Amino acid sequence: MMKKPEKLIVDGKRLDGREPDELRPLKIEAGVLKRADGSAYVEMGKNKVLAAVYGPRELHPRHLQQPDTAILRCRYNMAPFSVDDRKRPGPDRRSVEISKVIREAFEPVVFTKLYPRSGIDVFIEILQADAGTRTAGINAAAVALADAGVPMRDLVSSVAVGKVDDTIVLDLTKDEDNYGTTDMPIAMLPRKKVITLLQMDGHLTPEEFERAIEMAMKGCEQIYEAQKQALKTKYATKPEEG
Amino acid sequence: MYELVSTVKRDYIVDLARQDKRADARALDQYREVSVETGLIENAQGSALVKMGNTQVLAGVKIQRGEPFPDTPNSGVLMVNAELRPIASPTFELGPPDENSIELARVVDRGIRESETIDLNKLGITPGEEVWMVYIDLHALDYDGNLIDAASLAAVAALWNVKKPHVEGWTLDEFPVAKKPVAVTVAKIDGKLMVDPSLDEQNVMDARLTITTIEDDSICAMQKGGIGYLTVEEIKTVYELARIKAAELRKHLG
Amino acid sequence: MLYAQNREIVIPGQLIAEGSHSIYGGAFKEGNRVYSSVIGIVNVRGQDIGVIPLGGRYMPRRGDAVIGIAMDSHRSGWILDLNSPYVGNLFVSDLEGRKVDLDKEDISQFLRMGDVVVAEIRDVDERMRVLLDACGPGMGKVRGGKMVEISSAKVPRVIGKKGSMTTVLQSTSGCKIKVGQNGRIMVWGDDQRMVNAVVEALLMIEREAHTSGLTERVKQFVEKMKSEGK
Numbered sequence: 001m002m003k004k005p006e007k008l009i010v011d012g013k014r015l016d017g018r019e020p021d022e023l024r025p026l027k028i029e030a031g032v033l034k035r036a037d038g039s040a041y042v043e044m045g046k047n048k049v050l051a052a053v054y055g056p057r058e059l060h061p062r063h064l065q066q067p068d069t070a071i072l073r074c075r076y077n078m079a080p081f082s083v084d085d086r087k088r089p090g091p092d093r094r095s096v097e098i099s100k101v102i103r104e105a106f107e108p109v110v111f112t113k114l115y116p117r118s119g120i121d122v123f124i125e126i127l128q129a130d131a132g133t134r135t136a137g138i139n140a141a142a143v144a145l146a147d148a149g150v151p152m153r154d155l156v157s158s159v160a161v162g163k164v165d166d167t168i169v170l171d172l173t174k175d176e177d178n179y180g181t182t183d184m185p186i187a188m189l190p191r192k193k194v195i196t197l198l199q200m201d202g203h204l205t206p207e208e209f210e211r212a213i214e215m216a217m218k219g220c221e222q223i224y225e226a227q228k229q230a231l232k233t234k235y236a237t238k239p240e241e242g
Numbered sequence: 243m244y245e246l247v248s249t250v251k252r253d254y255i256v257d258l259a260r261q262d263k264r265a266d267a268r269a270l271d272q273y274r275e276v277s278v279e280t281g282l283i284e285n286a287q288g289s290a291l292v293k294m295g296n297t298q299v300l301a302g303v304k305i306q307r308g309e310p311f312p313d314t315p316n317s318g319v320l321m322v323n324a325e326l327r328p329i330a331s332p333t334f335e336l337g338p339p340d341e342n343s344i345e346l347a348r349v350v351d352r353g354i355r356e357s358e359t360i361d362l363n364k365l366g367i368t369p370g371e372e373v374w375m376v377y378i379d380l381h382a383l384d385y386d387g388n389l390i391d392a393a394s395l396a397a398v399a400a401l402w403n404v405k406k407p408h409v410e411g412w413t414l415d416e417f418p419v420a421k422k423p424v425a426v427t428v429a430k431i432d433g434k435l436m437v438d439p440s441l442d443e444q445n446v447m448d449a450r451l452t453i454t455t456i457e458d459d460s461i462c463a464m465q466k467g468g469i470g471y472l473t474v475e476e477i478k479t480v481y482e483l484a485r486i487k488a489a490e491l492r493k494h495l496g
Numbered sequence: 497m498l499y500a501q502n503r504e505i506v507i508p509g510q511l512i513a514e515g516s517h518s519i520y521g522g523a524f525k526e527g528n529r530v531y532s533s534v535i536g537i538v539n540v541r542g543q544d545i546g547v548i549p550l551g552g553r554y555m556p557r558r559g560d561a562v563i564g565i566a567m568d569s570h571r572s573g574w575i576l577d578l579n580s581p582y583v584g585n586l587f588v589s590d591l592e593g594r595k596v597d598l599d600k601e602d603i604s605q606f607l608r609m610g611d612v613v614v615a616e617i618r619d620v621d622e623r624m625r626v627l628l629d630a631c632g633p634g635m636g637k638v639r640g641g642k643m644v645e646i647s648s649a650k651v652p653r654v655i656g657k658k659g660s661m662t663t664v665l666q667s668t669s670g671c672k673i674k675v676g677q678n679g680r681i682m683v684w685g686d687d688q689r690m691v692n693a694v695v696e697a698l699l700m701i702e703r704e705a706h707t708s709g710l711t712e713r714v715k716q717f718v719e720k721m722k723s724e725g726k
Contacts, residue, residue: 033384034296035331037553046284050383052329056553056581067623070581075336077327080379081286081302089325089379090338109509111524111533116624118581123329125381127300128283146508149552149649151522151533154509191509191531231507235535235550246577248565249610250643250682267692 004179008164014176016045020169021215023159023222028139028230030147036123038148040230042140045173046130048082051140052123053148059119070115074103076137078126098134105138105158105187105197111151120150131177132160135185138197143227147234155227156196157220158187161212163202168212170219186216190224193217245333247445255446259431264443266295270436271483278395278494280403288404288417292396295440296386298330301378301396305407305417307367308375318365318373322351324380324393331385345467350380350394352463353423353454359401361418367411374412376401387441390452390465391491394425399495422495423462424488425454428480430470435479437487451477453484457492502540505706506532506547513545521546537706550706554580554648554678556626560617563643563676564628566607572598574607576615576628579645579678584628586615593631612638614674614682634674641684644695646702648679653705654698661701661711668718669694693721 008015018024024045033039036052043049059065076098080086091099102124110120122145124137138158145152162172164180177183182202188195195213204212255265262270274295283289288303310317324347326334339347354360365374378400380393404417429439429447439447448470454463461481466472472480500512512523513530522534523546532538536547556562556578564576564584573587588596588603591613596603607613615630630636646654654675655662666673671685671694681698685691697714704710 033298033329034386035384036329038551048283050329054328054332057332058581058583075328079300079302079325079381080323080377081283081289081304081381083285086304086306086377086379089323115581116622118624121328123327125327125329125383127381128285146535147551149534149549151524151552152508153524153526153531153533155507189509191511228507231535232505235505246565246567247610248612248643249608250612250638250641252610253640254642 008176008179009167014164014169016173020167021218023171023219024173026223026226028143028226030143030230030234036144036148038144038146038150040140040143040147042136042143044132044136044139044171046128047126047133047136048128049133049136049140050125050127051137051144053121053141053144053150054123055120055148055150056115056118057121059117064119065117068113068116070112070118070120072103072107072110072112072120072122074099074106074122074124074141076102076124076126076134078129078133082126082129101197101199102134102138102141105156106141106145108196109152109154109156109189110145111153114151129174131172131174132185135159135187138187139223139227143230146231154189154191155224156187157190157224157227158185158197159216159219159223160185161216161219163204163208163212168208168215170215184212184216186213186220188217188220190221245445247442251442252446255442256432259434259436262434264436266440270434271487273438273487273491274440276395276491276494278399280399286400287407287409288400288402290396290399290403292392292399294388294392294438296384297388297392298382298384299389299392299396300381300383301393301400302381303400303404304377304379305404305409306375306377307372307411310366310370310373315370316363316366316373318360318362319375320351320355320360320362320378321375322347322354322378322380322397324350324382326382326385326389330382334382334385345465346389346393347380349390349425349452349463349465350378350397353394353425354378354397354401357421357423357454357456357462359398359419359421359423361420364414364418385441387439387444388427391425391427391438394423394454395491395494398422398424402495421456422492423454423456424491425452425463426484426487426491427452428483430472430476435476435483437483451480453481455485455488459485498540500538502538504538505535505550506538507535508533512538512547517543517545519545522549523547549649551647551649554578556580556582556584556617556620556624557677558617558620560677561675562615562617562628562678563638563674563680563682564613564615566609566611566613569604569607569609573603576613578626579648579680582624582626584615584617584626586613586628586630590628591630591636607637612643612682614638614676638682641682642691642695644681644683644698646679646681646698648677650702650705651675651677651679653710654681654701656711661714664711664715665694665697665718668715668722687725689725690722693718696721
């Protein structure tokens with residue numbers, strides 16, 4: 001891990017050369033797995049994330065079934081080799097919390113009432129981590145849910161904002177997250193522009209918060225375009241063959 | 243990990259087997275399309291993604307400091323772990339490793355350890371106190387049969403992908419990897435032997451035998467699986483198949 | 497007011513139209529705005545607007561022909577897997593077409609685990625409990641043949657307008673085909689090559705379902721396979 005640099009913003013540019021409101025390079029691909037009902041692969045900067053959706057499907061054990069709705073379940077998991085210091089396999093407290101807030105980011109959009117007594121399972125695997133894994137996971141999960149044909153009111157787009165050297169910045173890298181003072185991931189429904197995930201640790205004045213949330217929502221809009229593109233690319237009408 | 247197979251599918255596969263044919267039109271001694279991609283996980287010291295047909299396994303090698311085993315105070319430690327998570331198949335459940343993921347990890351481990359692929363003696367730091375730990379983590383991404391061969395290939399490819407690790411305190415010139423063990427799994431269906439079983443074939447087979455060989459055709463690991471049995475003749479046939487196919491698969495390791 | 501074109505591919509949350517339209521399929525309304533809930537194709541029929549989903553799991557409907565696999569049994573019948581979030585219930589009297597004396601007859605003689613059954617959905621209640629009927633003509637336990645599973649969303653294309661696609665497949669290949677609305681299709685034929693050709697054709701239809709000229713391409717493909725075999 002690098003030693004704390006003197007400055008994280010030099011001449012208005014961040015350590016990796018980005019502007020404060022610039023996203024890391026983004027890549028999204030839909031339908032990458034065979035077994036899952038829907039899937040997506042996302043790269044946000046150095047993050048490499050795979051999401052898969054199974055469902056709606058029969059829910060076991062039966063006592064979990066709800067008579068009039070599907071149960072949405074989400075599991076976020078980091079592969080042992082995804083981080084600098086190998087992570088021991090298995091759920092830890094951080095993964096459990098992240099799984100919950102990600103599920104709650106999707107609860108408002110999925111038409112669960114259409115599928116009584118069933119379950120919709122979302123699995124997010126972090127293959128390589130560089131801060132913002134939960135946001136990358138949400139972006140992948142949204143595409144995977146659409147790919148699976150799960151009816152939704154909207155996609156969900158997500159990005160984190162933070163503060164380094166007193167500057168609000170978009171889509172933090174690991175170093176910025178470690179050496180900055182604030183990390184605030186958000187998830188947004190692109191159509192209504194409402195927030196379905198919001199977490200924050202650090203320090204922000206009310207004015208800084210306003211700027212941060214505005215920057216985050218603009219970032220989400222860009223991510224939404226990439227998600228749309230990934231889905232349309234996969235399902236684009238093929239040209240007629242001779 | 244029970245999977246429901248319809249009698250129609252079962253009969254179809256067995257019928258084809260009797261004619262030396264397979265459902266996906268492969269020959270009995272033919273692997274599905276195999277691809278190996280290395281170096282995709284920067285946070286790992288070595289990594290490899292293997293695709294065998296629709297089966298996909300990602301292996302990551304992490305090298306860290308740790309404590310040696312008491313009886314080998316100056317040798318590095320190899321640990322292989324496998325994660326069969328529900329992302330890869332509706333038949334994988336959450337929870338601690340089940341017998342399938344444990345068997346998978348141990349068979350892959352055996353192939354690497356018994357062939358002395360890694361010279362663990364070169365991985366000591368302070369005798370009795372600190373040595374280099376080599377963790378190989380196998381992550382199944384998509385399951386369509388034959389995880390053993392795919393995971394073994396990924397593990398060895400990931401080991402060979404380790405150049406001089408950028409970990410603090412590393413003093414050797416390079417990572418001491420020497421051999422290329424390759425696992426070949428053969429399934430028996432109605433008396434016929436076929437390599438690289440697909441998921442459908444695995445669900446219908448009587449038994450399977452995995453044989454891991456190294457470059458000089460010697461055997462370093464074997465594992466029989468499934469509820470059926472194998473004759474000695476069949477085992478010898480499997481060795482011949484394994485020897486030849488291992489040489490083919492080894493080409494993917496560069 | 498239309499914001500999307502007829503036959504355009506739309507994604508969840510995409511605005512399609514505004515105004516007093518009645519909607520169907522993968523479309524929903526908020527106020528008087530119509531949105532898509534799935535990845536699908538916009539279908540405008542006069543004042544009706546719908547989205548035809550390009551994927552999604554099978555939802556049992558009364559009257560549908562389905563192909564199920566026996567996965568569990570109880571005293572008077574079986575539970576069939578329907579490749580759906582919901583299983584089907586089949587009572588022995590609805591398979592054999594007669595009253596069965598459960599004290600005298602062992603029902604496992606009629607159906608075993610893993611057996612494949614062609615059935616019709618007699619009823620679905622509000623809790624999605626599905627009742628099956630398997631004693632009508634063309635129904636019952638399946639023997640032999642090859643089963644193909646495709647996305648249930650593509651089944652209408654396999655059937656075609658008034659059965660046109662299935663007719664073309666059967667007449668060109670000489671095989672017999674039974675299509676389940678739940679995405680399972682049985683193919684029977686004496687010539688293994690033709691059975692394989694039909695399987696390939698079905699997978700082709702699944703891939704290219706939303707293109708035009710498909711029936712003709714499928715016909716040409718099967719005919720080509722037939723002539724290559726001679």
